[in-house]
Amino acid sequence: MDLKQLNYIVAISENGSISKAARKLYISQPALSLYLSRLEESLGITLFERQKTALVPTQAGILYIKAAKEILEIKKKLYIQLDELSFKNSELLDIGIIPLTCSSMISAVYSQYKSLYPQNHLQITESSSHVLEQMLLDKKLKIAILVYRQPLHSEICYAPIRREPFYLAISAQHPLTDKLRLTSETVVSLRDLSNESFILAPQGTVRREIEDHAFSVSRITPRVLCEINNVLTAERMVRNNEGIAFFAQGYIKKQKDILYLPIDTEPHWFIGSAHLKKAVLHKHEKQLLQLAEEYYQTHLYYS
Numbered sequence: 001m002d003l004k005q006l007n008y009i010v011a012i013s014e015n016g017s018i019s020k021a022a023r024k025l026y027i028s029q030p031a032l033s034l035y036l037s038r039l040e041e042s043l044g045i046t047l048f049e050r051q052k053t054a055l056v057p058t059q060a061g062i063l064y065i066k067a068a069k070e071i072l073e074i075k076k077k078l079y080i081q082l083d084e085l086s087f088k089n090s091e092l093l094d095i096g097i098i099p100l101t102c103s104s105m106i107s108a109v110y111s112q113y114k115s116l117y118p119q120n121h122l123q124i125t126e127s128s129s130h131v132l133e134q135m136l137l138d139k140k141l142k143i144a145i146l147v148y149r150q151p152l153h154s155e156i157c158y159a160p161i162r163r164e165p166f167y168l169a170i171s172a173q174h175p176l177t178d179k180l181r182l183t184s185e186t187v188v189s190l191r192d193l194s195n196e197s198f199i200l201a202p203q204g205t206v207r208r209e210i211e212d213h214a215f216s217v218s219r220i221t222p223r224v225l226c227e228i229n230n231v232l233t234a235e236r237m238v239r240n241n242e243g244i245a246f247f248a249q250g251y252i253k254k255q256k257d258i259l260y261l262p263i264d265t266e267p268h269w270f271i272g273s274a275h276l277k278k279a280v281l282h283k284h285e286k287q288l289l290q291l292a293e294e295y296y297q298t299h300l301y302y303s
Contacts, residue, residue: 006068095145096124211267
């Protein structure tokens with residue numbers, strides 16, 4: 001009995017059709033259909049009834065699928081145990097993080113992780129969320145801590161740690177502060193700021209996705225003063241009253257000369273972990289992700 005082919009039968013059962021299962025398995029529909037026909041012929045029994053809207057397991061099919069799942073689960077547990085044994089002599093774990101957002105987290109979590117696994121070594125890659133996602137797809141990383149507005153890749157498992165709102169940062173010296181009587185409690189609408197100049201993140205970044213979506217929902221086209229990736233530079237420009245900018249909650253530092261205002265459309269992103277759906281995570285890798293989750297649940301700000 002071929003374990004790979006057991007996956008085929010389980011996939012057909014879970015998806016209810018040959019075509020959907022074939023797409024999930026990355027094989028052609030005719031090949032999967034031929035495999036099912038040959039299997040049923042070799043068994044001398046029908047596993048699925050061909051109904052109008054779906055394939056439905058027969059009584060024999062239910063038994064076959066149940067056994068297939070049990071066998072695949074045994075294989076999964078065995079491989080995890082073997083991997084844990086082989087990892088005892090290994091010292092390297094590749095993890096991807098995004099700068100600034102994850103810097104304080106990884107420095108705090110590192111010592112906790114090393115106390116649990118002193119023989120292990122972390123190789124940390126710092127890059128943007130989209131680059132980290134591609135590295136996961138290319139199998140250059142095992143796990144990553146990143147931000148996203150919504151999951152982009154079906155092959156990646158995204159596990160949200162926390163939902164983080166965005167605020168508008170405006171200088172306390174901006175004319176609108178007095179005109180609209182703004183305070184840190186004022187909920188603003190982007191439509192009321194359509195004539196103002198905005199400092200935005202560069203195209204292709206997750207922050208820019210959040211900003212563009214916020215403008216789209218508010219049905220306005222912003223006046224873009226400039227595009228800056230460094231949030232510290234953007235903060236200085238806001239303080240100097242050169243424009244208005246978006247800041248995720250974790251970036252915010254309470255300052256007298258800048259107001260951080262909640263937005264009526266509630267733009268946000270998720271901080272979360274990511275790994276390939278097909279990847280089997282070791283115990284120590286799950287522990288590292290758990291430590292990261294605990295950190296972000298107790299630390300509102302990035303630094």
